[in-house]
Structure formats: structure tokens, C-alpha cells
Amino acid sequence: MNIRFYNARILTMESRELIKGELWTSDDRISFIGTPSEEEISKESFDRQIDCEGNVLMPGFKNAHTHSAMTFSRSVADSYELNDWLYKAIFPMEAKLNDSYTYTFSKLAFAEYVKSGITADFDMYFHLDGIVKASNEVGMRTVFCSSANDFGGIDRLEDEYLKYNDAGELIGYKLGIHAEYTTSKENIAKAVEVAHKYRAPMFTHISETKSENLGCIERYGMTPVELFDKMGFYDYGGGGFHCVWFNENDRRIFSEKGLYAVFNAASNLKLASGVPDVSSFIGDGVSFGIGTDGAGSNNSLNMFKEMFLCATQSNILRDKSYSVDPFDVLKAACCTGAKIMGLDDCDILAKGKKADIIMIDMKDPSMQPESVFVDNLVFSGDTSVVKMTMINGKILYENGSFTTVDIDSLYEEARIKAGEIRA
């Protein structure tokens, strides 16, 4: 499938400037960006030509930490305290899950992703075969992150790593554990062994809450980052999710080792976990990505909300407006997220890169009158400005319609299955 997008403005994300011109895709890749001559155009045979009418093409958002299948738990037990929420609401529901459930509930999340411009997700969950099926049907790019912990998964780590890194071009798998507080030192060490064998990066929930940090310090006399660093967890790179309670030394370790922080600011607000100080990470040279966390805790899967929070919350902590450059936030959302997941070809728009592209509707009132595009997108955009989403060269969402999802049937299926899980 060769598609020509013309009359476009293009934000490649190599800079914050918009380029006027065309973007062509050939199967799963970008084959051209620029202003072609009439002769160059006439030599091509396009399957489809799309007039962008001046709208902006840019790389899709990478949801760098999520639990997609948790859509079943959205808005179900918002008023519960964290412990009750987990033990009385979430865990009993999760105990009922199987691949058929994770298939449906992930598919619902993927519909929300493509509608809101998310082209890849870094997904920590279980019953992964159901999620693979949903990814392949929708056309969603999913990289799993292991959620191994003392309740299971450590012994499956190597098998899953091999299986899901060989599960097709839309699927990947990264090693990791759920968190320090759910995983014994022995089990962390076992996981580290696998990472060392494959010289692979590792990821985990880390310093999400103050009590998590205090517990780790009580157990081991050091922060989670210091513990993982000491145990060789990060010898081949990787990173952590949430990173709310990092101290200066934690940030130094992340910076020196080239590790990635992933922020989940809306979930942290909703669960009263805290406010990640994005500006201090930037100041200390830590690269970061942005994720939505799962629908049970957030409750939306909305990268615009996350970007706004990442771009503004440090202002309060620092008593300074514009303490974070919105372009840094957009780079995190579009580019760094791809690097975190190992999707090196999905970061920017350039010839030869994967065609994971979204179109921003400049005719939404929130984008008018036009001024500084990047600032406007981060501070003023929301999901209604996403006009088209393409993953791996395939258009999955366009002008309000899904091309690979029968959305009404999906809602009905999710309604029935959510009823079973919530019963």
C-alpha cells in the first residue's frame, strides 16, 4: 500500500518547525518527505492520495507505561482507598481474567489509543496471548513489559522474552519486574540473571509512592533506584515507571546510566501519589517518556492530559512559568517513548522510518488562530484534534471512524465481559 499525503505540514520532531510538503508511505515505511517535482509524482503509483488541507502530520504518541486490559476497571471503584481499591476491587476482578478477557479489554484500550493518536503502547500485564491477538487485529504496536513478582512470572521470564519477541512485527517484549515492594531480593536477582544472559534492559514501577520508598529504605537501607543499581538490574539499561519520589542521587544514577524515567502524572494525581518534578529530571539530564497508566487509576488513556501535566506541574514546584519547554514534553511523548520500547524506527518522521503517523486537525477551534504549533498542541490540544492515525503504514482511524474495529460490537462484547468480571 503506497499512500501520498499532500498539502501537508509536517512536524518531523527533529525540530519544532513545521515543514510544508508531502509525505509518502510505502507499505510500513515512510518513503518520502519533502516537496516533490511533478515528474517525481508522476513516476509513483499510489494506492491512495490524501489531501491534508494544511493539517499537520507528526509521529504518533508512544504510551510508555500502561496496563491496557484494565479498561474493565475504569471508574468502577474510584472512591476506594488505595489498599481497598487493590485488594477489594482490582485483585478479585483480575483473578477472573483469562486471554479472552484481556483480548476484549485491551482491544477497547487500543480503540481509545488510535482515536487519540497513540501508535504504540508499553504494556505491563498478564494473559498476554489475548493482548497479542487484540494488537494484531487492531493493528496496534504493543511492546510488553514483564510484570513478574513474588506472585508469579519470574520463572516464565525467559520463555516470555523469547516467545513475545518472536511474535510478529507489531509485538515486542522487555524484561522487568512489577516493583521492588512486590518482589523479593531473590526473585529480583533471578530476573537480573535473565537480563544479564541476554544483555537486555529492564523496567519496573519505581518510587511511585512515598511509602514505597520508605519501605525499601527500611528493608535495604537505600532507595529502590540505589538497590536496583547495586543489584545489576540496570547493567544493560532500561528505566522505571512513575519516578515520583526520586532524590538527586536517583536522578544522577538514571542520568549516568542512560536510564529512562516514564511519568504518569494523571494517575499520580488521582491516587494522591505525588507530583513528578519533570524539570528536575531535565535539569539533571535524565531522558523521559510519558504514559497514561491503566484505566483503573487514571481513568483516561489520554496523552494530551499527560502532556499538559508534564509541561505545567513543575511550574508550581519551581514557582516559575514555562519551567518545562513543551517541545521537550512532545519529544518525550513521541520520540523518547519509542526509544524506551526499543522502537528505534518509530521515533521521528524521516525517509526509511516506520509509518507511525498521526494527523492533527488544525480546523479544531482549540488550534486557532494558528501561532506556535508545539506550544499550542501541548497546552491547548486534546483528543478531539486527532484526525487520522496510521500504524505500520496502515490507517486505523480516520475522521471519526475505525478501519479495523467494529466499534459497536466491541462495546457490546466489553459490556458483557465487564459485567462478568465485575459481578
Place this chain on the structure above:
Amino acid sequence: MNIRFYNARILTMESRELIKGELWTSDDRISFIGTPSEEEISKESFDRQIDCEGNVLMPGFKNAHTHSAMTFSRSVADSYELNDWLYKAIFPMEAKLNDSYTYTFSKLAFAEYVKSGITADFDMYFHLDGIVKASNEVGMRTVFCSSANDFGGIDRLEDEYLKYNDAGELIGYKLGIHAEYTTSKENIAKAVEVAHKYRAPMFTHISETKSENLGCIERYGMTPVELFDKMGFYDYGGGGFHCVWFNENDRRIFSEKGLYAVFNAASNLKLASGVPDVSSFIGDGVSFGIGTDGAGSNNSLNMFKEMFLCATQSNILRDKSYSVDPFDVLKAACCTGAKIMGLDDCDILAKGKKADIIMIDMKDPSMQPESVFVDNLVFSGDTSVVKMTMINGKILYENGSFTTVDIDSLYEEARIKAGEIRA
């Protein structure tokens, strides 16, 4: 025009429960809510019958503090420090404004309002005739709040009050001043005289920044709330915008006098002003509304963003999840905002109330699978869930289209005029 909405679920906002049934409008009013008999239906003659397909009808959002015409300044000077932003960017642009400009720039904001479910705005600006024209053309319900200060407006206060409260059914006007820090005690006293003459409530920017509070304490030995209270400013009710730096006594005064706080959380984050602790206002019995502030400081005009912030930011200040009930936030956005503006018939959905109604698209993925509607709307919704907006019985926006605005012409007009203003 008589319209029948059937197959609806209705959130009247009298409770948090959805009612299955029908809603009928007759001209500008709601004529029926409930489950009619076939006979009742057959007796009516409807101009239009709309199958809601199970989607939710609810009162529109009331944007209880904004400067609509400031769309010209959106994303123009985000990186400026507050003083430079005001004196080098905003004030020089505002000096060029006239009614023709405020007409176009307000009309653009009104398009954003109706697309995102806002059915009334409490608008503090100048060159009001242009804004009246835009309101009447679009069908937007606008209540002005005086922005009088030492640079002008105090002497016009009474004339404006009389003129704009007699300017048609969509327009209203409330007395007020811009802020303590821009208005001398003598001028505040003059404004209070007018309010006393008409026994009218008064409004003002208040305690938006820490330095504003400190300045007032230095000048008068008391907080702005205490000063205004002492000067009789609030003898006939009213309230204040922002209310970030209220102390306990300020909240006590607001509670005892039945004054309204209006929160503008996104603007406060972006300008590093602070975080309003919504839960402390609720705890102290202060009624509150929610506003977007202007597009220059926010930069969006998005009540969903504001609701999410109002519902979650106190969690961090109180170290407690669900510290604010999302239904309290939704009541503020839909109902209390109306009371603040004096629009007593625009608060809830009930027979005889004004037909200021929005339809929420339950087939947006962010609303699925269905669970607790109010929680889901506040925590997970964004502007893309607004399917229809009706003001004063007239549908202004439906399924992506505007009925009273030629949106492409408006964008072109705004582009040209913004270029002139920004030059």
C-alpha cells in the same frame, strides 16, 4: 421550535443518577422530562425528533470566568515571564483592539465553547459591543463581568450595568472590578457605591498570586477578601476569580456571606500561580464554580481539563485520593456556574428550565465500558465526548458541525485579524 429527544439517558444534576426517558423542548425551555405515554407523544407536534441512542443529556457547562476575546493571544508568548507577558506581549496587543476585533476573537472562543459543551460564559473584557454581536450571532449565552480599574471603566460602570442588562435574552452584566492591585481604594469605593445603589453582587480577580496577597497586606494590613468585605464590596453577594491564596478567614467570610469562589486551575498551573485547594473550600462550605480563564494564559478553553484538575489536585495537598467528590465538581461546572452568573433557570434539567443542554457521546471509547457515569465523565472525559450542544432551545453544534457559525470563514477572518493585532 419543539424538539423531542428520545431513547435518552438524562443526568438532570439533581442527583448523580441517570434517568432513562425523553426530554422535550419548546422554544427556549424544557417542556417535559420523563417517560411519556404514546398518547402524550401523539398530542405533541414536534419540529424535530432526535434518537439519542442511549446517549446522555445533561446541563451544559458554565464557564464561570473567562476572557473570551483573548483567543488572539493563544500560544503567542508562552515562554515570557508574567510581567513581560503582560507588558511586552498582551497589553500592546490589547491596545489595538476594537469592537470588530473583539467580535471575531470572541466568536472563535464561542465556537470552541459550543463544540466542547459550554453553554454560558462569564466574560470579563472590554469593547463589549463586539462581544454582544458575536454572542447573538452564535447563540452563545454571555454574562459580562466588569473589568473596571484605575486605567478605565469605573465611571462607565453604571451605564454598562444598565445597558448590557437590557441587551437581549442572551446577554447579562454583573458589577465588578478587575482586581485590588489594579484599582485604588477610591475607585473600589466608587464601584461599591454603584453596587449598593442597585443592591447587586460584585466580582473580581482575587488572591490569584501570592504576591497579589502580600501587596494587599502591605498596603492595607489585610487580605484582599478582608479588604473587600470591610469596604462593603460584598454586601449584596458576588464572589471572586482564582481564589488560590485564600486563608481560613477568607474562606470563612466567603462561606458566611454566601459568596462564590471560581477556580481556574489550568491557568494557575501554567502561570505558576499556585494550586487552589478545592477540598478546603468544600469543607468550609464555600460554593464554587469553574472557569477556563482566557486563551492567553490557559491556553485551552476546555472545561474537562479544569474539572479533572479541580477533582484531583487537592489529593496531593491532602495526601488522600478522592478528596473531592467528582459530583461536587460537576455541580460546580454545570449548576453553580449558572447561579454565579444569575442564570437561575440554566442550572439543572427540569420542566420549565432553560434548554441549555449537551449530549454526551457514550460511544466514545473513553466512556466505555460503562460504569459510574459522573466519575467517568470527570476523570476520563474530554471535549471529544460532546456530541451536541443546545443553548436557549437552539442546537448550535451537532455531530461535528456548527449550525450558526461558518467555521472556515471565521478561521480566515481570525487569522487576518490576529496577524494585525500581533504585528
